[in-house]
Amino acid sequence: MLLEGVQSPKDLRTMSTSQLQRLASELRQSIIETTARTGGHIGASLGTVELTLALHRVYDTPHDKLLWDIGHQAYAHKLITGRLENFGTLRQLGGISGFLKRRESEYDVWEAGHASTSLSAALGLAKARDLMHANYRVVAVIGDGALTAGMAWEALNQIGHLKTPMVVVVNDNSMSIAPNVGAFSRYLTDLRSAPAYSRLKQEVEGLLEGIPVFGTQIKRTVERVKDLVHYAMLAGNVFEELGFRYFGPLDGHSLDALIPVLSNARDVNEPVIVHVITQKGKGYRPAEEHPGEFHGPGPFEVASGRFIKKSEPPSYSQVCSDTLIEIAKTDPTVVAITAAMPDGTKLDKFAAVFPDRFFDVGIAEQHAATFAAGLALAGMKPVFAVYSTFIQRAYDQVIHDVCHQDLPVVFAIDRAGLVGADGATHQGVFDVSFLRTVPNIEIAMGKDEGELRSLLSEALHRPHPVAIRYPRGSGQGIDLSGPIPPIAWGEAQWTFHGQDLTLVAFGPIYYTAAAVRELLQAQGYSVGLVNARFVKPLDTVTLTQVANTTKAIMTIEEHVISGGFGSAVVEWAHRDGIAIPIRIEGLPDEFIDHGPVNYYLNLYELDAEGLARKAQRWLDSLNIVHAEQ
DSSP states (O other): OOGGOOGGGGGGGGGOOOHHHHHHHHHHHHHHHHHHOOOOOHHHHTTTTTHHHHHHHHOOOTEEEEEESSSOOOOHHHTTTTTTTTTGTSSSTSSOSSSSOOTOOOOOOOSSSSSHHHHHHHHHHHHHHHHHTTOEEEEEEEEEEGGGHHHHHHHHHHHHTTTOEEEEEEEEESSSSSBHHHHHHHHHHHHHHHHHHHHHHHHHHHHHHSSSSOOOOHHHHHHHHHHHHHHHHHHOOOHTTTEEEEEEETTTHHHHHHHHHHHHHOOOOSSSEEEEEOOOOTTTTHHHHHHTTTOOOOOOOTTTTTTTOEEEEEEHHHHHHHHHHHHHHTTTTEEEEESSSSSTTTHHHHHHGGGGGGEEEEEEEHHHHHHHHHHTTTTTTEEEEEHHHGGGGHHHHEEEEETTOOOOOOOESSSSSSOOOTTTTTTTHHHHHHHSSSTEEEEOOOOOOHHHHHHHHHHOOOOEEEEEOOOSSSSOOOOSSSSOOOOOOOOOEEEESSSSSEEEEEEETHHHHHHHHHHHHHHHHHHEEEEEOOSSSHHHHHHHHHHHHOOOOEEEEESSSTTTTTHHHHHHHHHHTTTOEEEEEOOOOSOOSSSSSHHHHHTTTTHHHHHHHHHHHHHHTTTOOOOTO
């Protein structure tokens, strides 16, 4: 195999085009076979194999700086930069990351799990190069879907203004995770459908460059001819209007097309856009035919493309979508919003039933939050379903546009808690901390999918912004038949009373706390249990009653300790002068890498046995002895 002989991108620079084409086939096979076992972002990476080879062939990486806009596109990049032997550990505990990691390789210049950041970072590198009189080149690869985000356009605006030499490769596959939406997606379609524009423009520019120019009048005539070609073929190429040289559109799977154009773009002393057309899932028919499903699947059968799934209860995401559909059938003011994640949030089901009340805004969480505020202002009941890691991107809009105006927007915060294989950039463990400091917003998390239904139903009648959190994965298997049960807003559920210790759990970790209680009860302790449900408003009435009947309180959450649910309980006790020992159990102040959720719960002793051990040691230190002593 050619791939086995590739130790670094330097090896590509001695290969013929036919050898590179063979290598592309081997890379695809490796990506397919590995992700079939480990899961991962197969579709986007299959679409960028030839582009990856062409970029590393043309650029002197790692001296030249190659930035990928998130790691969805970069599995081939990993394979040819010294990680072939470890590629089978992709997304596994202790293995290589599914995204780029600077500590993994000097070729991983930029690491990000959120789209649309590469252009700003690339401009920073390019300006630093110029200011420090360095000589490396900078190229950023950004997907067309990422160009729906405002941050990308802020960067394009600044790059065009500064005229900083760098190359932006727009990887255009008409997809982000779901099919792209919006006016700019249609614009790229227009560019794709007018390839004659680029060919004719280049031919005319080449002809004009050979004409001697004497005097300003002839020079103006030359420029005017170029403008006429431009406007005749396509009225106003937006990239050129922003100050870029535009090359494309190119066949992103043709090395014969990519290598010479990237070579020319590399040596242009101004900003350049190289527009390449790729196919998501290229080379693997199931991924080509179902690009959304194969964006980031779990394990699958290579031959058939069938996903390997266990028989499990419906996911929390599915329960959320089903609940919204149920409510929307009788309430025409309910609308649902996603930021390019209809499949992941399961709102595609809502869209199928209520297409006029479903909005996919693309990768534009900031816009989604303020759009929801506008809908709420006019009397609608908007639900913005968004992963915890992505609501971070709209924090200013949550504060300024939603909460400051106290508008009844519901944020359905999916993937709240640890997420497993996607790792540090996607862990949903910060949202309570940064949301509960904001006035007017209310924050809740049920112990199971049954309470999720009830909380969503009640949230749609609240006069304030509400954040409803729920984790990744399947529910507890609660019977969801029948009407949605009511739930007392702002009230915790005190399920067991205990004299020695009371466990106060926030979210589905309640079931772990129940197991902790059983373990401690078996040792003779009298242990109470509270299902908190709300962090804001905090049920201080129940907490006060608990404090008056127990000797100590332990809070438990799958969230960082700093500023989380437990912190809210400690703040309450301090504010109200409640003198009771309180211990907070949660996640540490660090970024948590990829790996199984249960592994990290065990590592941080947030499993039942670990929590029971810590509780017993703590009670011993407080001289709280169980009944048998």
